[in-house]
Amino acid sequence: MQDLIATQVDDRKQAFGLTETQRELLPLAFGSFLDSVATATGRGTFYNSREEQAASVEAAHRDLFDIDRDVYTAALMLPGVTDYSRQIGVRRLLQTTRDGGILPAEFEAVAMTHLVRGLPTQRMLKLFGMLRRDRVNNARTRRLILSEILSADGLEFWAVKYREKLRVALTHAWGRRTASILRSVLAKSVDDRNEKEAQIVRQNVTRFVRGDVVARTEQCVRFILGDEEGLKLDRLAAYRDAKSNFDRGAVLPPETMEGLRSRYHKDRTNAEVLALTKSQLTTGQKIAVQRKAEQSGVEVEFDPAKYDAVRLYVYAFEMGMTDEIRQALREKAEAAAARLPVQFERVGVLIDASQSMIGHDTQARRPIATALALGDLLSATADESVAITSDGRAIESYELVEPSGDTSLAAGLVKLLKSDPDVVFVLSDGYENAPAGRFGETVAAVRRIGIQTPIHQFTPVFAAESQGVRTLSDSVVAMPVSKPEAIGLGLLKALIESDVDRGVAALFGMTKVAGYLPAA
Amino acid sequence: MFRKRKKNTSTRIEVREVLRGCEAGRLQSVGYMQVIPLVSDLNDDRFVSPVQCDADVYTTSYGTLGFRNSSDSVMIVPCHAGYVVKQHAQDHAMAHAGVVATAGDRRYDTAACIQASQGGFIKKGSYRMLILPHALREHALQKRGEKNYQKLWDDISVFNQRLGVTGQGHLEYFLKAFKKELDEFVAEFECVPRQVGAIVLIDDRVVGIERAPSHEYWLSIWPSLIRECYGSLAIEAAKANGDRAPDRSPTVQLPVEIASLEELESLIAEIASQEDERARSTVRELLDEPLDLQYEETVADVSIDTATSEHFTGQVIRDGDKIVYASLPATSAFVKSQARTRAEPFAI
Incomplete structure (x- = not known):
């Protein structure tokens, strides 16, 4: 490692x-x-x-x-x-x-x-x-x-939105x-x-303004401080005018216009706001409003290539997997794998697909989405890969796996090891219950048999009660991960645990602060 | 037919009636607690829990707990449901189960205060539900007819004392003292597909049978059952073992000598099948146990009966002959009398 x-x-x-x-x-x-x-x-x-x-x-x-x-x-x-x-x-x-x-x-x-x-x-x-x-x-x-x-x-846009x-x-x-x-001074010419x-x-x-945009910045500041008199900038003026003229809101962010609608245009609907402002949706909003847009009969185009893999999986769980999303996931996994300084011939991936991988209501399906995205990335680092779920299903990359049931990972680990991989990655929240401890016992048995294939656990959820991530086995280091590109963090953690100085050097190297280092 | 029944009329059934239509799922085991999921294709979604329908809960006087069901389903209030609120208001719990008709409002004046020396009434609102700790449930059920809001204070004091918690008559002190442990129980046991109930074991002793009308209902009450009701019993087990951390190794362990991955794979499968059989056999052993049902009331065409047997005491709710809800904690005498039978490592 x-x-x-x-x-x-x-x-x-x-x-x-x-x-x-x-x-x-x-x-x-x-x-x-x-x-x-x-x-x-x-x-x-x-x-x-x-x-x-x-x-x-x-x-x-x-x-x-x-x-x-x-x-x-x-x-x-x-x-x-x-x-x-x-x-x-x-x-x-x-x-x-x-x-x-x-x-x-x-x-x-x-x-x-x-x-x-x-x-x-x-x-x-x-x-x-x-x-x-x-x-x-x-x-x-x-x-x-x-x-x-x-x-x-983007201060003008920010000013109306925030x-x-x-x-x-x-x-x-x-x-x-x-x-x-x-506010008083800026009201004067x-x-x-x-x-x-x-x-x-x-x-x-003025001293904080970059370039020749002082007048624009002053107008934004006036607007932010509550002065709407004599505004010339398009969005700022539109905000003021949209209170009386609904159609002027076309250049405003949807949520801003929605706020104005609920106060000044109660006869208009959410769908009308979405239709009016759809050209102003941010990249993040385009994916977030897909269901609402579908229900309202408004077509909002979004480009899967612009979103990270975890977000795409969460989206696919809600709206369904498509070939377009699958293709975007493939490209992202392959690009991220190419940036990792590691390649394998054969990788085994064991994905915990138990109920707890659904996650909390406020971040529903994020753990399983992270595990699937990470599984894709790890599979893409190898010439060959085998991926199975905790309930024994063989799965293909770029496909959805609905979490359900209890957690039993031992049989899956043995099944993967039988395919003779270079390395096994276990993607799990670390809670095992069918029964607890069987995974650790199995790892110990595997080592006693003489198989030394590296086994790593990546955990896509934060378990605060144990001051870190939960490990499935004393002899397997659990590394946290919130998105595939964060995989380097786990590797760095392992390095610092084994060699502090080299770990700190790697930290400064990874964060590109070399220019601040004293001469060696 | 139930409407014609009078209070104190009794009927005898067997535990198999409670488990009708269910089969045992794979045993889950973490530390002192084990759970055998009961799975079924029977799914009666005419009934909802207070959690499912976001029921408004409130108190109007000390000892009176009210529920407002604004859903279009009949609401079954789980036996011994309780509410600990962050208000200047006395926390309360039910002494029995309840049924609230569609779009109905029901006040139970037999409820118990679970927070002595705190004044004030719970404002109408939706709050997190708990289910009383196992050790209090038998006492609560015995006093289900008493209109005395102080009726559980002494029992709570004894319970707290046993667990080293100061706070006479204050259940919230226990909840606060063991918050971390209780949260872990929720995290460690997962609901499985089609699950509508569970048989809960502590240290391999059967401590309760729970059955819900539907999978959705079960999902909504399971955190309260595993956390406060049965989790508290696991904490008691840990205390009884001198506060030692539970043995986190599996009940049936792999042998030390294993020659190959093939052997390891077959051993894991064999132990799993042995555990499944153990779960099924635990269920089988319970099936013939007679249950005496004492009729309590009929609401919205379903009847509530108090169930007692040699080993269990709780309540069941029936729609005609069909049991739609059951909560049967083991009696404290049964919990104490069962010998712990820790399995030996697996051997052929």
């Missing part, structure tokens, strides 16, 4: 200055952290409430952060870390003053910008809301909020008094402003 990422390791073990204590504490804290950040979404699971998840995630973050701030920051940048984990990480970094760390200070600023820009807009704004709730309002925080909002290319969230974030960064002054007013605008708005 170490060989899988050895190619990416920049061997600078002496350069990081890890202390003996850090070396001692890192493997456990890093493992627990990766278990958490790879799968935690801030929602309940089949097994744990939202609050339990949150408490466990916080503990995992705190433990790694306390060991080394830069290792923590780099870990947040790993591919496959969930947006929720990144939100928590950025909040923690902003909340605390930098004191030490094994990399130069500028690394953290760049990393933070990278992390925030990687978040979808609504999650970035949610992060800003978290900062307000937790009263984090230092200079770094204010600068981050203002530069990310005021320099955004108006209130933006108002809250900007007011948090400026303070209520400044926000109120800005540039020529009518006195020097002091011009300076206030420069200080709080």
Whole structure:
């Protein structure tokens, strides 16, 4: 397993200055952290409430952060870390003053910008809301909020879609008094402003704007702060006008128009809103509204190639599998497999298809969708593959498997091993009940027979009660995974457990922070 | 015919009537608890649980628990359903099962408070349902006719004390103290397709028989049964074993000497078939047990009877001759009297 990422390791073990204590504490804290950040979404699971998840995630973050701030920051940048984990990480970094760390200070600023820009807009704004709730309002925080909002290319679109969230974030960064002054000053034309007013605008708005779009940005800020007078920008004006003229809402995001409909056009239907605004649907919305569109008789085209494999599986469970989706899944699995530094001749995949793999109501079928997408990816890494479910069914790649029944994985493991694979991957939430312990007993028996085929468990659900993922056997390392591309996290966890220095080097290598490393 | 029956009229049936149309599924076993799923093609979806229909639950006075069924199905309130709410209100539980007609509202003034020294009434709303811990159910059933909201306080105090929980008459203290363990029970046992019931065993001792009218009904009440009702008994078993973590190895273990994958495969299959036979035999042993049914009432054309036998005490709900719902926890005497029969490792 170490060989899988050895190619990416920049061997600078002496350069990081890890202390003996850090070396001692890192493997456990890093493992627990990766278990958490790879799968935690801030929602309940089949097994744990939202609050339990949150408490466990916080503990995992705190433990790694306390060991080394830069290792923590780099870990947040790993591919496959969930947006929720990144939100928590950025909040923690902003909340605390930098004191030490094994990399130069500028690394953290760049990393933070990278992390925030990687978040979808609504999650970035949610992060800003978290900062307000937790009263984090230092200079770094204010600068981050203002530069990310005021320099955004899509600020006009954001303004109509997330108006209130933006108002809250900007007011948090400026303070209520400044926000109120800005609203008054921006209502005046540039020529009518006195020097002091011009300076206030420069200080709080203009200096964060990129390029020659100051006038556009000022208009957006006015709109966000509640001033709709004399708006010229198309979307902003449409928002104002759509209150009286339904058809003007065609350029607004569907949910914005739906809000206006429910307040100002109660005689109109949801279906009319969907028909009016379908050209404004985001990529994510196009897949999300398919059922509603079908029921409303509105045709909304979506391109499966633009969605990740897990999302496509969740969609296919709801709307049915099609050749188009199957083809998209195949292309994604093959592309992701090509990026992995590993190829097998023959892979065995055992998929837990028991009832618990349905997941919690708030993320229905996500665990089984993740397992199926991961199974496809692992199968695509090999010339030949055999995949079976926990109830013994042989399955083809890119097909749906409906979870049901109890969990018995031992017979499936033996069946796979009989096909003489290079490696066996078990994709399971780690809860075995028919009976509990049989899988571990079987692994032990297999080893006693003399078969040393590597067996790895990937777990697509976060089990907060055990501070990490549940293992099916003491001799099989369970690795968390929330999406196929996060498979590298599991590999990194295994490396840090066996060699801390090489693991940290691999971490910095994978997150491309080499430019900040001191010369070897 | 049931409408003509009077209270205290009794009938005798056998446990096989309760399990009619069911067969035993594969045994699930984790730690101290084992579950034999009862699966059936009989699926009576005329009945819903409070969970299924999002029933409004409320209290109007101490000891009176109300249910509003706004669905177009008859609602069966599971025997000993209870509600622990995050309000300044006294938590309550039923002392028996209930039936609420379609679009009906029913208040039971025989309910029990399960949170002493807390005032206030539960506001009308939908809350998470629990089913009383196994150790309290026999007491609750014995007192099902009493209109005394304090009737379970002493029993709760004894129960808490036995588990090392302080809090006289407060069930929520137990729930809080063992939240993690109770949640795990829900996670560890999965419903199987067509499942409408279960025989639950703790440490290989039969501790209850549960039967629901339909698979959907079963899915909705199973978390409450496994968590508070039978989960509490598993916690008691752990306490009785000196708080030792349960043995997580399978009941019937693989032999140490195995020569090949083929042998291992056949051993796993053989043990599974042996376990299946054990499950079936557990069910078979129960079939002939006589059950005395004491008529309680008829609502919406179904009757509620209190069932007692040498080993079980609970309630059944019947539609004519057909039993649509049954909850039969083992008596505490039976739980204690059964010898634990931990199986030996598999050997040919």
